[in-house]
Amino acid sequence: MDTMKKYLLQSVSIFVLTCFISFSSCAQPLNPKEKFTRQDTLRGSITPERAWWNVVHYNIQVAPDFRSKTIKGWNQIGFDVITGGKNKKMQIDLQQPMIIDSIIFNKKRVRNFKRIGNVYIIDFGNINFIAAKTALQKRTPVTLYSVTIYFSGKPVEASRPPWEGGWIWSKDAKGRPWMTVACQGLGASVWYPCKDHQSDEPDQGALLQVKVPDTLVAVANGRLYSKDDQLDGNMLYTWQVKNPINNYNIVPYIGKYVHFTDNYIGETEKNLTLDYWVLDYNLEKAKKQFGRDVNPMLKAFEYWFGPYPFYEDGFKLVESSHLGMEHQSAIAYGNYYMDGYLGADLSGSGWGLKWDYIIIHEAGHEWFANNITTNDIADMWVHEGFTMYSEVLFIEYHWGKKAADEYLQGIRENINNDRPLIGPYGINKEGSGDMYNKGAALLHTIRQVINDDTVFRKILRGLNSDFYHRTIDSKDAEKYISEKSGKDLSKIFDQYLRTVNIPKLEFKVNGDNLSFRWVNCVKGFNMPVRFRDSNNWLYPTTEWKTVAMTSDLIEKGISFDKNFYIRTARVN
Helix, strand or coil, rough: HHHHHHHHHHHHHHHHHCCCHHHHCCEEEEEEECCCHHHHHHHHCCCHHHCCEEEEEEEEEEEEEECCCCEEEEEEEEEEECEEECCEEEEECCCCCHHHHHHHHECEEECCCEEEEEEEECCCCCCCCCCCCCCCCCCCCCEEEEEEEEEEEECEEEEEEECCCEEEEECCCCCCCCEEEEECCCCCHCCCCCCCCCCCCCCEEEEEEEEECCEEEECCCEEEEEEEEECCEEEEEEECCCCCHHHCCCEEEEEEEEEEEEEEEEECCEEEEEEEEEHHHHHHHHHHHHHHHHHHHHHHHHEEEEECCHHHHHHEECCCCEECCCCCCEEEECCCCCCCCCCCCCCCCCCHCCEEEHHHHHCCCEEECCEEEEEEEHHHHHHHHHCCCCHHHHHHHHHCHHHHHHHHHHHHHHCCCCCCCCCCCCCCCCCCCHHCCCHHHHHHHHHHHHHHHHHHHHHHHHHHHHHCCCCCHHHHHHHHHHHHCCCCCCCCHHHHHHCCCCCEEEEEEEEEEEEEECCCCCCCCCCCCCECCCCEEEECCCCCCEEEECCHHHHHHCCCCEEECCCCEECC
16 A cells, blocks of 8 residues: 555645646546557447347346455346347457356356457347337336356556556555556456446346455445345455446445445435445545545535436445545445645646545546436546536635635646547547546536526536436537527537637727637637626627727726636737
C-alpha cells in the first residue's frame, strides 16, 4: 500500500503539470490505438449473436485464490428472447487467459461452443426459443431462460489500477490479502463471462456470491443477503442488487474490513442507509472523513439531480487499494482520507481542497453513469462531463455561485482539445480525455445560454427521472436538453462534442458601432453570448453583424462573460 500511495502521489504532480489528470482521475481509458480489429467490433457492437437476447439477471459466484492469483466460479445468466426461433448462437465475452470450463442449459451440458479470441460462441442448435412478450404485455418481468457458465483461470492483473484495469491482488499495511477488481473500459469480461456491452444491463439486478477465507470479509454491490460458514475455513458472502447495474460496476472487495453505518433522510423523506467498509486500522479516519462529506454531498445532488437512484440497494463507500471507481451502490474509495484529489486541487482555485474529491466525484456517477448509462462507450462524455459538473454544483450548493464559477474556470485550464469528446461507435473506443473538463465546460456554457437556473435544474432532474435506470445515446441527452430549454442547442453540441475547435468571437469597433462574428466553428454556429458584468447579450453568427454600442458598454469597455468557454479577439 505504501508503494501504491507513493506512486499515486507522484502521479498527481505529473498529471497536474501535463493537464492529463482530468482523464486519469476516475475512469479507465482504453488503449489509444487507431487501428481496430474484429475483436474490437465483437466487443463494441451489437452482433447478431447478441441482438436476439436480453439479460434479465446475473447470479455470479467467485472464489479467488490469493496465492496462485487465480479465480473460479460460475455465472447463471437469466435472459429473455427478443427474436425467437431455432439455430440461435449466443455471444459470451470472457477475456483470455480466462476460460469457460462448461456450460449448462436446461439441466444439460452444452457441447457445441467455440472460442474466438476474447469471445465464446454458444451454438444452441435446434432448441426453439420463444420470444418474450412486449413490455406492455408483461405484468411482471419474467425470466424465460437461464444458462449457467462455469469459468476459471488467472485473470489479467491490473498493472496500474484503476487506469489500467484487471483483478487487483494487493496487501494492506499489515501484509494481509486485499483484493478487488477495476475494469471499466477493459470490461467485466476480464474476470467473469457475460454480455459485455453497456447497452444491456440485467433488468432485475444481480447476485454476487464471494467465497473467501473466514479471516477476511467480502463486500459487494447492494445489500448483504447472507453470510454462510462453509465449514472448510471459508465463508460465503452473498450480496444482492435489485436495480439494473452495468457489468463493470459488479465488483467484489475482499480484505480485513470493519463496518460502520450512518443514514440520510432524502428529499422524499425516505431513509437511505449509508454503509462504510474500511480497513480496521483506518476506522477513526473514515468516520471523520465520511461523516463530514457524504450527507452534504447527498443533499446537494438530490437538490440538483433528484432522488438518489438506488434507495433499495443503499449507498456504500468501500476502501480500496486504488484511487476510486463509481461501482454502483459500492463506490471504491482510495483517496487516503485526504481533501482534494490526493491532496491536490484540480482547479487551482482553492475550492477543490474543501472536500474529498473521490467521495464527491464518484458519488456523482450514481446519477450519471449508473442511473443514466450510455449505450456505447463512445458517448462516455455523458458519464464524465455531467459528473465533473456535479463537482461545480456541489460547490455552488454549499459555497455559492461565485465559488462554483471560479472552480469551473479553473478546471477548464486543463482542457487539451486533442480529440473530439465523442469517439467512434461500435468498437469499444471512448473519445478524448477532455470528456471530463470540457464536458463540464460545455454544460456550464449551455447553462449560460439557457439563462434560467430554474429551467436548468429542471433539465438535470428531468434527465434522471425521464431516463431513470435507462441506457441512452448522447443524441438522446442533447435532444432532451434542447427540447426542455426551448432552444435549439444542436450547433453548440456539435461544436464542443464533435470538433476540437474552440469558437472564437471576433469583434471590431468603429466609432460607436460594434461589429462581430463567430469563426473557428461549425457551419451555422449561432450561440448568443453575454457581456461581462451585465445582462446585455450579443447574437453573433458566422457573418459580420453590427450594432450600436450603449453608453454603458462604451464606458466599461468590451469584455465577455468568462463562464462561456470561448475565445475572443479584437480585430481591425
